[in-house]
Amino acid sequence: MSSKLQAIRGMNDLLPERSPLWQYFEDQVRRLMARYGYLEIRTPTLEQTALFKRSIGEVTDIVEKEMYTFEDRNGDSLTLRPEGTASVVRAAIENGLLHNQTQRLWYAGPMFRHERPQKGRYRQFHQVGVETFGLEGPDIDAEVILMSARLWQQLGLYEHVQLELNSLGSAEARAAYRQQLVEYFEAHHDQLDDDARRRLHSNPMRILDTKNPDMQTLVEGAPQLIDHLDAESQAHFDALRTLLDTIGIEYVINPRLVRGLDYYDRTVFEWTTTALGSQGTICAGGRYDGLVEQLGGRATPAVGFAMGVERLILLLETLALIPEQAHDTLDVYVMALGDDGTRHALALGEQLRSRLPELRVQVHCGGGSFKSRIRRADRSGARYALILGEEEQRSGMVGVKDLRSEAEQQTLDFETLVTTLAPCSSAPRA
Protein backbone atom coordinates (compact mmCIF):
# COMPACT_ATOMS: atom_id res chain seq x y z
CA MET A 1 0.00 0.00 0.00
CA SER A 2 3.04 2.20 0.24
CA SER A 3 2.74 3.40 -3.33
CA LYS A 4 -0.94 4.25 -2.99
CA LEU A 5 -2.07 7.65 -1.94
CA GLN A 6 -3.39 7.58 1.56
CA ALA A 7 -4.00 9.84 4.50
CA ILE A 8 -1.09 10.66 6.76
CA ARG A 9 -0.79 8.32 9.71
CA GLY A 10 -2.91 9.41 12.63
CA MET A 11 -4.87 11.90 10.52
CA ASN A 12 -8.42 10.85 9.80
CA ASP A 13 -11.11 11.63 7.29
CA LEU A 14 -14.43 12.60 8.76
CA LEU A 15 -16.84 10.64 6.58
CA PRO A 16 -20.38 11.76 5.76
CA GLU A 17 -21.86 9.02 7.91
CA ARG A 18 -20.25 10.54 10.98
CA SER A 19 -20.25 14.24 10.19
CA PRO A 20 -23.76 14.83 11.61
CA LEU A 21 -22.41 13.64 14.92
CA TRP A 22 -19.65 16.25 14.87
CA GLN A 23 -22.12 18.90 13.84
CA TYR A 24 -24.33 17.96 16.76
CA PHE A 25 -21.40 18.35 19.11
CA GLU A 26 -20.26 21.60 17.52
CA ASP A 27 -23.78 23.02 17.74
CA GLN A 28 -23.89 22.19 21.43
CA VAL A 29 -20.54 23.93 21.91
CA ARG A 30 -21.68 27.05 20.09
CA ARG A 31 -24.83 27.13 22.16
CA LEU A 32 -22.83 26.79 25.36
CA MET A 33 -20.46 29.61 24.46
CA ALA A 34 -23.36 31.87 23.58
CA ARG A 35 -25.04 31.06 26.88
CA TYR A 36 -21.99 32.34 28.73
CA GLY A 37 -21.29 35.30 26.48
CA TYR A 38 -17.94 34.01 25.20
CA LEU A 39 -16.76 35.16 21.76
CA GLU A 40 -15.00 33.04 19.21
CA ILE A 41 -11.44 33.71 18.10
CA ARG A 42 -9.79 32.01 15.15
CA THR A 43 -6.06 31.94 14.71
CA PRO A 44 -3.80 30.40 12.07
CA THR A 45 -2.88 26.75 12.21
CA LEU A 46 0.78 27.60 11.65
CA GLU A 47 2.84 29.74 13.97
CA GLN A 48 6.49 30.55 14.48
CA THR A 49 8.13 27.63 16.23
CA ALA A 50 9.43 29.96 18.94
CA LEU A 51 5.89 30.68 20.14
CA PHE A 52 5.38 27.12 21.27
CA LYS A 53 8.88 26.68 22.63
CA ARG A 54 8.48 29.74 24.81
CA SER A 55 4.98 28.94 26.05
CA ILE A 56 4.69 25.17 26.37
CA GLY A 57 8.24 24.78 27.65
CA GLU A 58 11.49 23.67 26.02
CA VAL A 59 11.84 20.42 27.93
CA THR A 60 8.26 19.17 27.62
CA ASP A 61 7.54 16.09 25.51
CA ILE A 62 5.37 18.16 23.21
CA VAL A 63 8.16 20.52 22.25
CA GLU A 64 10.98 18.01 22.39
CA LYS A 65 9.53 15.28 20.23
CA GLU A 66 5.95 15.84 19.15
CA MET A 67 5.82 19.01 17.10
CA TYR A 68 5.40 19.16 13.34
CA THR A 69 8.14 21.66 12.64
CA PHE A 70 9.57 22.56 9.26
CA GLU A 71 11.21 25.37 7.38
CA ASP A 72 9.22 27.82 5.34
CA ARG A 73 10.59 28.66 1.89
CA ASN A 74 12.32 31.69 3.31
CA GLY A 75 14.01 29.71 6.05
CA ASP A 76 11.71 30.57 8.97
CA SER A 77 10.95 27.75 11.37
CA LEU A 78 7.21 27.11 11.44
CA THR A 79 5.17 24.67 13.53
CA LEU A 80 1.68 23.27 13.19
CA ARG A 81 0.05 24.23 16.46
CA PRO A 82 0.14 21.41 19.05
CA GLU A 83 -2.38 23.23 21.26
CA GLY A 84 -4.47 26.36 21.18
CA THR A 85 -3.58 28.55 24.12
CA ALA A 86 -0.26 29.88 22.86
CA SER A 87 -1.80 31.10 19.61
CA VAL A 88 -4.70 32.78 21.36
CA VAL A 89 -2.37 34.59 23.74
CA ARG A 90 -0.18 35.67 20.84
CA ALA A 91 -3.19 36.94 18.89
CA ALA A 92 -4.62 38.72 21.93
CA ILE A 93 -1.36 40.54 22.60
CA GLU A 94 -0.74 41.34 18.95
CA ASN A 95 -4.22 42.81 18.45
CA GLY A 96 -4.40 44.74 21.68
CA LEU A 97 -7.21 42.67 23.14
CA LEU A 98 -5.61 42.72 26.57
CA HIS A 99 -5.13 46.45 26.87
CA ASN A 100 -7.02 47.38 30.02
CA GLN A 101 -9.80 44.96 29.23
CA THR A 102 -11.00 41.56 30.12
CA GLN A 103 -11.69 38.90 27.52
CA ARG A 104 -13.72 35.73 27.52
CA LEU A 105 -12.87 33.81 24.36
CA TRP A 106 -13.31 30.40 22.81
CA TYR A 107 -11.79 28.60 19.85
CA ALA A 108 -12.08 25.30 18.04
CA GLY A 109 -9.92 23.59 15.50
CA PRO A 110 -7.32 20.99 14.61
CA MET A 111 -4.13 20.51 16.60
CA PHE A 112 -1.09 18.44 15.62
CA ARG A 113 1.17 16.23 17.69
CA HIS A 114 3.49 13.56 16.36
CA GLU A 115 2.56 10.81 18.81
CA ARG A 116 1.91 7.13 18.32
CA PRO A 117 -1.75 6.94 17.35
CA GLN A 118 -4.14 5.06 19.56
CA LYS A 119 -7.85 5.13 20.25
CA GLY A 120 -8.67 8.67 21.33
CA ARG A 121 -5.21 9.90 20.38
CA TYR A 122 -4.41 11.10 16.90
CA ARG A 123 -1.73 13.15 15.18
CA GLN A 124 -4.30 15.58 13.92
CA PHE A 125 -6.96 15.97 16.54
CA HIS A 126 -9.46 18.65 17.44
CA GLN A 127 -9.85 20.77 20.49
CA VAL A 128 -12.43 23.21 21.69
CA GLY A 129 -11.01 25.60 24.20
CA VAL A 130 -11.83 28.58 26.33
CA GLU A 131 -9.44 31.33 27.42
CA THR A 132 -10.18 34.22 29.73
CA PHE A 133 -7.90 37.18 30.35
CA GLY A 134 -7.63 39.94 32.90
CA LEU A 135 -9.56 38.22 35.67
CA GLU A 136 -7.57 37.07 38.66
CA GLY A 137 -10.12 35.94 41.21
CA PRO A 138 -11.35 32.42 41.84
CA ASP A 139 -14.75 33.47 40.47
CA ILE A 140 -13.55 33.13 36.90
CA ASP A 141 -11.90 29.79 37.70
CA ALA A 142 -15.28 28.68 38.97
CA GLU A 143 -17.04 30.03 35.88
CA VAL A 144 -14.96 28.10 33.37
CA ILE A 145 -15.41 24.93 35.41
CA LEU A 146 -19.16 25.54 35.58
CA MET A 147 -19.21 26.04 31.84
CA SER A 148 -17.55 22.73 31.21
CA ALA A 149 -19.91 21.07 33.68
CA ARG A 150 -22.88 22.56 31.88
CA LEU A 151 -21.66 21.22 28.56
CA TRP A 152 -21.57 17.73 30.08
CA GLN A 153 -25.12 18.32 31.27
CA GLN A 154 -26.23 19.49 27.83
CA LEU A 155 -24.71 16.36 26.33
CA GLY A 156 -25.98 13.97 28.99
CA LEU A 157 -22.43 13.19 30.06
CA TYR A 158 -22.38 14.69 33.52
CA GLU A 159 -23.03 11.42 35.35
CA HIS A 160 -20.18 9.76 33.49
CA VAL A 161 -17.32 12.14 34.18
CA GLN A 162 -15.35 13.19 37.21
CA LEU A 163 -13.74 16.49 38.02
CA GLU A 164 -10.24 16.42 39.45
CA LEU A 165 -8.83 19.53 40.98
CA ASN A 166 -5.46 20.69 42.23
CA SER A 167 -3.42 23.80 42.76
CA LEU A 168 0.18 24.16 41.60
CA GLY A 169 0.68 27.34 43.61
CA SER A 170 2.43 30.39 42.27
CA ALA A 171 5.19 29.91 39.74
CA GLU A 172 7.72 30.54 42.51
CA ALA A 173 6.11 28.10 44.93
CA ARG A 174 5.86 25.52 42.20
CA ALA A 175 9.51 25.92 41.22
CA ALA A 176 10.59 25.68 44.85
CA TYR A 177 8.52 22.56 45.38
CA ARG A 178 9.87 20.99 42.25
CA GLN A 179 13.39 21.62 43.44
CA GLN A 180 12.58 20.06 46.80
CA LEU A 181 11.04 17.04 45.11
CA VAL A 182 14.06 16.50 42.88
CA GLU A 183 16.31 16.67 45.94
CA TYR A 184 14.14 14.13 47.76
CA PHE A 185 14.26 11.66 44.87
CA GLU A 186 17.97 12.24 44.31
CA ALA A 187 18.57 11.33 47.94
CA HIS A 188 16.86 8.01 47.21
CA HIS A 189 18.30 7.57 43.74
CA ASP A 190 18.95 3.85 44.22
CA GLN A 191 15.24 3.20 44.78
CA LEU A 192 14.16 4.85 41.53
CA ASP A 193 13.22 2.74 38.53
CA ASP A 194 14.35 3.60 35.00
CA ASP A 195 11.20 5.54 34.29
CA ALA A 196 11.63 7.67 37.36
CA ARG A 197 15.28 8.38 36.63
CA ARG A 198 14.33 9.55 33.20
CA ARG A 199 11.63 11.81 34.60
CA LEU A 200 13.73 13.15 37.42
CA HIS A 201 14.78 16.25 35.51
CA SER A 202 12.20 16.39 32.74
CA ASN A 203 9.01 15.95 34.72
CA PRO A 204 9.70 15.04 38.35
CA MET A 205 6.12 15.54 39.48
CA ARG A 206 5.09 12.71 37.18
CA ILE A 207 7.15 10.31 39.29
CA LEU A 208 4.43 10.65 41.91
CA ASP A 209 2.08 9.00 39.41
CA THR A 210 4.15 5.83 39.09
CA LYS A 211 2.35 2.52 38.79
CA ASN A 212 5.36 0.61 40.08
CA PRO A 213 4.37 -0.96 43.43
CA ASP A 214 8.00 -1.08 44.51
CA MET A 215 8.09 2.68 44.56
CA GLN A 216 4.88 3.28 46.49
CA THR A 217 6.58 3.74 49.85
CA LEU A 218 9.06 6.16 48.37
CA VAL A 219 6.33 8.16 46.68
CA GLU A 220 4.18 8.27 49.79
CA GLY A 221 7.09 9.74 51.72
CA ALA A 222 7.68 12.47 49.14
CA PRO A 223 6.86 16.08 49.86
CA GLN A 224 3.35 17.02 48.77
CA LEU A 225 2.71 19.90 46.45
CA ILE A 226 -0.39 20.90 48.30
CA ASP A 227 1.63 21.41 51.50
CA HIS A 228 3.91 23.85 49.71
CA LEU A 229 1.42 26.32 48.35
CA ASP A 230 2.09 29.97 48.98
CA ALA A 231 -0.53 31.64 51.19
CA GLU A 232 -2.16 33.54 48.34
CA SER A 233 -2.55 30.46 46.17
CA GLN A 234 -3.90 28.54 49.14
CA ALA A 235 -6.54 31.22 49.74
CA HIS A 236 -7.39 31.30 46.02
CA PHE A 237 -7.78 27.53 45.98
CA ASP A 238 -9.89 27.49 49.15
CA ALA A 239 -12.15 30.18 47.72
CA LEU A 240 -12.60 28.25 44.50
CA ARG A 241 -13.48 25.12 46.44
CA THR A 242 -16.02 27.03 48.46
CA LEU A 243 -17.63 28.35 45.28
CA LEU A 244 -17.85 24.89 43.75
CA ASP A 245 -19.17 23.43 47.00
CA THR A 246 -21.82 26.11 47.24
CA ILE A 247 -23.01 25.59 43.69
CA GLY A 248 -22.91 21.85 44.08
CA ILE A 249 -20.18 20.84 41.65
CA GLU A 250 -18.55 17.67 42.88
CA TYR A 251 -14.82 17.15 42.53
CA VAL A 252 -11.96 15.21 43.97
CA ILE A 253 -8.71 16.79 45.00
CA ASN A 254 -5.91 15.06 43.14
CA PRO A 255 -2.59 16.22 44.61
CA ARG A 256 -0.76 14.45 41.79
CA LEU A 257 -2.56 16.32 39.05
CA VAL A 258 0.07 18.24 37.14
CA ARG A 259 -0.41 19.49 33.62
CA GLY A 260 2.00 18.67 30.86
CA LEU A 261 2.52 22.25 29.83
CA ASP A 262 4.88 24.48 31.75
CA TYR A 263 2.78 27.62 31.73
CA TYR A 264 0.20 26.54 34.29
CA ASP A 265 0.18 27.83 37.83
CA ARG A 266 -2.35 27.81 40.66
CA THR A 267 -5.64 26.14 39.69
CA VAL A 268 -5.45 23.09 37.45
CA PHE A 269 -8.29 20.70 36.69
CA GLU A 270 -9.17 17.71 34.56
CA TRP A 271 -12.42 16.02 33.61
CA THR A 272 -11.88 12.29 33.25
CA THR A 273 -13.86 9.21 32.32
CA THR A 274 -13.18 5.53 32.80
CA ALA A 275 -15.09 4.62 29.63
CA LEU A 276 -12.33 5.33 27.10
CA GLY A 277 -9.48 3.09 28.22
CA SER A 278 -6.17 4.76 28.74
CA GLN A 279 -7.07 8.07 27.09
CA GLY A 280 -9.46 9.07 29.83
CA THR A 281 -8.96 12.82 29.99
CA ILE A 282 -11.64 14.60 27.98
CA CYS A 283 -11.03 18.14 29.15
CA ALA A 284 -8.26 19.85 31.04
CA GLY A 285 -7.25 23.32 31.97
CA GLY A 286 -6.12 25.73 34.55
CA ARG A 287 -4.69 29.10 35.30
CA TYR A 288 -1.68 30.58 33.52
CA ASP A 289 -1.09 33.97 35.07
CA GLY A 290 2.49 34.23 33.82
CA LEU A 291 2.09 33.35 30.16
CA VAL A 292 0.97 36.67 28.71
CA GLU A 293 3.97 38.46 30.18
CA GLN A 294 6.24 35.62 29.15
CA LEU A 295 5.13 36.09 25.56
CA GLY A 296 5.74 39.80 25.62
CA GLY A 297 2.48 41.28 26.86
CA ARG A 298 1.74 43.17 30.02
CA ALA A 299 1.24 40.81 32.99
CA THR A 300 -2.31 39.54 32.67
CA PRO A 301 -4.00 36.83 34.71
CA ALA A 302 -5.61 34.11 32.62
CA VAL A 303 -7.47 30.86 32.96
CA GLY A 304 -8.78 28.41 30.38
CA PHE A 305 -9.33 24.84 29.35
CA ALA A 306 -9.32 22.64 26.27
CA MET A 307 -11.30 19.56 25.46
CA GLY A 308 -10.59 16.78 23.01
CA VAL A 309 -13.36 16.55 20.45
CA GLU A 310 -12.50 13.03 19.22
CA ARG A 311 -12.56 11.74 22.78
CA LEU A 312 -15.84 13.42 23.59
CA ILE A 313 -17.51 12.11 20.48
CA LEU A 314 -16.12 8.67 21.16
CA LEU A 315 -17.54 8.90 24.65
CA LEU A 316 -20.95 10.02 23.39
CA GLU A 317 -21.00 7.07 21.02
CA THR A 318 -19.82 4.62 23.65
CA LEU A 319 -22.55 5.73 26.02
CA ALA A 320 -25.16 5.92 23.22
CA LEU A 321 -25.88 9.56 23.99
CA ILE A 322 -26.33 10.77 20.44
CA PRO A 323 -29.91 11.94 20.02
CA GLU A 324 -31.88 10.32 17.24
CA GLN A 325 -32.47 13.65 15.47
CA ALA A 326 -28.73 14.11 15.01
CA HIS A 327 -28.88 11.50 12.28
CA ASP A 328 -32.04 12.78 10.56
CA THR A 329 -30.85 14.83 7.67
CA LEU A 330 -33.88 14.93 5.41
CA ASP A 331 -37.57 15.78 5.72
CA VAL A 332 -38.90 15.05 2.25
CA TYR A 333 -37.81 13.16 -0.85
CA VAL A 334 -39.30 14.29 -4.13
CA MET A 335 -39.67 11.88 -7.04
CA ALA A 336 -41.49 12.05 -10.34
CA LEU A 337 -42.14 9.81 -13.31
CA GLY A 338 -42.53 10.34 -17.01
CA ASP A 339 -40.72 12.32 -19.64
CA ASP A 340 -41.41 15.58 -17.88
CA GLY A 341 -40.85 14.18 -14.40
CA THR A 342 -37.42 15.63 -13.76
CA ARG A 343 -38.60 19.14 -14.50
CA HIS A 344 -41.64 18.79 -12.23
CA ALA A 345 -39.61 17.30 -9.39
CA LEU A 346 -36.91 19.96 -9.49
CA ALA A 347 -39.55 22.71 -9.68
CA LEU A 348 -41.51 21.34 -6.72
CA GLY A 349 -38.31 21.09 -4.70
CA GLU A 350 -37.52 24.73 -5.36
CA GLN A 351 -41.07 25.87 -4.54
CA LEU A 352 -40.95 24.04 -1.25
CA ARG A 353 -37.56 25.45 -0.30
CA SER A 354 -38.85 28.93 -1.07
CA ARG A 355 -41.94 28.55 1.08
CA LEU A 356 -40.35 26.56 3.93
CA PRO A 357 -36.74 27.71 4.24
CA GLU A 358 -35.86 25.22 6.98
CA LEU A 359 -37.35 22.22 5.23
CA ARG A 360 -34.76 19.72 4.10
CA VAL A 361 -35.71 18.57 0.62
CA GLN A 362 -33.94 16.13 -1.64
CA VAL A 363 -35.05 15.65 -5.23
CA HIS A 364 -34.50 12.28 -6.83
CA CYS A 365 -31.89 12.31 -9.56
CA GLY A 366 -30.53 9.55 -11.68
CA GLY A 367 -33.53 7.73 -13.05
CA GLY A 368 -34.43 4.17 -12.19
CA SER A 369 -37.70 2.31 -11.86
CA PHE A 370 -40.52 3.53 -9.69
CA LYS A 371 -39.67 0.84 -7.23
CA SER A 372 -36.04 1.87 -6.98
CA ARG A 373 -37.06 5.49 -6.53
CA ILE A 374 -39.36 4.87 -3.65
CA ARG A 375 -36.80 2.57 -2.10
CA ARG A 376 -34.34 5.42 -2.36
CA ALA A 377 -36.89 7.68 -0.70
CA ASP A 378 -37.20 5.23 2.17
CA ARG A 379 -33.46 4.85 2.63
CA SER A 380 -32.86 8.56 2.46
CA GLY A 381 -34.35 8.77 5.94
CA ALA A 382 -36.90 11.35 4.84
CA ARG A 383 -40.25 11.27 6.56
CA TYR A 384 -42.28 11.99 3.43
CA ALA A 385 -42.05 10.85 -0.13
CA LEU A 386 -43.60 13.33 -2.55
CA ILE A 387 -44.74 11.55 -5.67
CA LEU A 388 -45.39 13.27 -8.98
CA GLY A 389 -46.89 10.74 -11.35
CA GLU A 390 -48.27 11.68 -14.71
CA GLU A 391 -51.72 12.08 -13.26
CA GLU A 392 -50.48 14.42 -10.49
CA GLN A 393 -48.47 16.38 -13.04
CA ARG A 394 -51.64 16.92 -15.08
CA SER A 395 -53.74 17.95 -12.14
CA GLY A 396 -51.10 19.97 -10.29
CA MET A 397 -51.49 17.81 -7.22
CA VAL A 398 -48.81 16.00 -5.21
CA GLY A 399 -48.94 12.47 -3.84
CA VAL A 400 -47.76 12.54 -0.23
CA LYS A 401 -46.74 9.33 1.43
CA ASP A 402 -45.73 9.27 5.07
CA LEU A 403 -42.92 6.73 5.03
CA ARG A 404 -42.81 6.48 8.81
CA SER A 405 -46.38 5.57 9.52
CA GLU A 406 -49.12 3.35 8.16
CA ALA A 407 -51.23 6.32 7.07
CA GLU A 408 -52.82 6.24 3.64
CA GLN A 409 -51.12 8.15 0.89
CA GLN A 410 -52.78 11.51 0.29
CA THR A 411 -53.11 13.64 -2.79
CA LEU A 412 -52.75 17.31 -1.90
CA ASP A 413 -52.61 20.62 -3.66
CA PHE A 414 -49.50 22.74 -3.11
CA GLU A 415 -50.94 24.97 -0.37
CA THR A 416 -52.21 22.03 1.64
CA LEU A 417 -48.84 20.36 1.16
CA VAL A 418 -47.07 23.42 2.58
CA THR A 419 -49.36 23.34 5.60
CA THR A 420 -48.72 19.65 6.09
CA LEU A 421 -44.94 20.03 5.91
CA ALA A 422 -44.69 23.21 7.96
CA PRO A 423 -44.23 21.36 11.28
CA CYS A 424 -41.22 19.53 9.80
CA SER A 425 -39.71 22.81 8.77
CA SER A 426 -39.88 24.27 12.25
CA ALA A 427 -39.00 21.11 14.18
CA PRO A 428 -35.99 21.54 16.47
CA ARG A 429 -32.84 20.08 15.02
CA ALA A 430 -30.61 18.18 17.40
Add this chain to the structure above:
RNA sequence: GUGGAUGUAGCUCAGUGGUAGAGCCCCGGAUUGUGGCUCCGGUGGUCGUGGGUUCGAUCCCCAUCAUCCACCCCA
Protein backbone atom coordinates in the same frame (compact mmCIF):
# COMPACT_ATOMS: atom_id res chain seq x y z
C1' G B 1 9.85 6.36 21.07
C1' U B 2 9.02 0.83 23.44
C1' G B 3 6.26 -3.90 23.60
C1' G B 4 2.22 -6.95 21.61
C1' A B 5 -1.95 -8.25 18.18
C1' U B 6 -4.16 -7.74 13.40
C1' G B 7 -4.41 -6.54 7.77
C1' U B 8 -8.92 -11.43 2.64
C1' A B 9 -15.33 -7.90 -1.29
C1' G B 10 -17.83 -1.11 0.46
C1' C B 11 -18.66 -3.33 5.93
C1' U B 12 -18.16 -7.71 9.55
C1' C B 13 -15.45 -12.02 8.99
C1' A B 14 -14.50 -17.58 7.31
C1' G B 15 -10.67 -20.26 4.53
C1' U B 16 -6.61 -23.38 1.96
C1' G B 17 1.03 -24.49 -0.33
C1' G B 18 -2.43 -25.70 -6.38
C1' U B 19 -4.38 -17.98 -8.13
C1' A B 20 -10.95 -17.54 -2.94
C1' G B 21 -16.09 -17.92 0.23
C1' A B 22 -20.38 -16.34 3.72
C1' G B 23 -23.50 -12.64 5.92
C1' C B 24 -24.71 -7.53 5.49
C1' C B 25 -24.73 -3.52 1.83
C1' C B 26 -25.67 -2.26 -3.33
C1' C B 27 -28.32 -3.40 -8.18
C1' G B 28 -32.26 -6.22 -10.78
C1' G B 29 -36.62 -9.44 -10.65
C1' A B 30 -41.09 -11.89 -8.26
C1' U B 31 -44.92 -6.96 -7.64
C1' U B 32 -46.11 -2.30 -15.80
C1' G B 33 -47.04 3.71 -10.14
C1' U B 34 -45.62 2.16 -4.10
C1' G B 35 -40.45 1.32 0.24
C1' G B 36 -39.76 -1.55 4.89
C1' C B 37 -40.74 -8.33 5.39
C1' U B 38 -39.85 -12.78 2.20
C1' C B 39 -37.88 -15.44 -2.03
C1' C B 40 -34.77 -15.62 -6.60
C1' G B 41 -30.73 -13.67 -9.43
C1' G B 42 -26.52 -10.31 -10.15
C1' U B 43 -22.22 -6.65 -9.66
C1' G B 44 -18.00 -6.52 -6.76
C1' G B 45 -11.36 -8.99 -4.60
C1' U B 46 -3.87 -7.72 -8.33
C1' C B 47 -6.15 -11.92 -0.33
C1' G B 48 -2.21 -4.15 2.65
C1' U B 49 2.61 -3.34 -0.21
C1' G B 50 7.60 -5.03 -1.75
C1' G B 51 10.98 -8.91 -1.75
C1' G B 52 12.45 -14.17 -0.58
C1' U B 53 11.66 -19.76 -0.30
C1' U B 54 8.92 -23.04 -3.76
C1' C B 55 7.32 -26.19 -9.89
C1' G B 56 3.52 -23.07 -7.63
C1' A B 57 2.46 -18.32 -2.03
C1' U B 58 -3.55 -15.33 0.01
C1' C B 59 -1.18 -19.22 3.28
C1' C B 60 5.76 -20.13 4.99
C1' C B 61 10.06 -16.32 5.81
C1' C B 62 11.91 -11.09 5.81
C1' A B 63 11.03 -6.04 5.28
C1' U B 64 7.65 -2.11 4.94
C1' C B 65 3.01 0.59 5.52
C1' A B 66 -1.49 0.92 8.23
C1' U B 67 -4.95 -0.11 12.23
C1' C B 68 -5.86 -1.66 17.27
C1' C B 69 -4.17 -2.50 22.56
C1' A B 70 -0.75 -1.36 26.45
C1' C B 71 3.49 1.74 27.97
C1' C B 72 5.16 6.75 27.44
C1' C B 73 2.69 11.27 26.93
C1' C B 74 -1.64 13.94 26.61
C1' A B 75 -7.15 16.46 24.85
